[in-house]
Amino acid sequence: MPTINRSTLVSRCIVPAAALVLLASCRSPQADAFIVEQVRGLTDELNAARQQDAQMQADLDSLRIVVARQDSLLTRLAGMAGVPR
Numbered sequence: 001m002p003t004i005n006r007s008t009l010v011s012r013c014i015v016p017a018a019a020l021v022l023l024a025s026c027r028s029p030q031a032d033a034f035i036v037e038q039v040r041g042l043t044d045e046l047n048a049a050r051q052q053d054a055q056m057q058a059d060l061d062s063l064r065i066v067v068a069r070q071d072s073l074l075t076r077l078a079g080m081a082g083v084p085r
Contacts, residue, residue: 078084
């Protein structure tokens with residue numbers, strides 16, 4: 001009866017297991033392309049949101065200036081009319 005030494009037994013178990021792990025860890029190029037496309041879309045949406053935020057901030061600043069001018073005008077008119085503030 002032939003005896004199986006320990007190194008032969010280990011190589012018979014580990015080599016196929018390692019091969020299975022390597023094959024299972026391979027990624028699909030199509031899945032990678034899909035992920036890249038999704039990340040690019042997300043980047044575009046984030047840039048659009050940043051631009052919209054900047055535009056809204058500019059509009060808000062402009063409205064604050066208009067309100068300040070109107071407040072000054074109303075204060076002057078009230079002072080000319082003798083209306084206490």
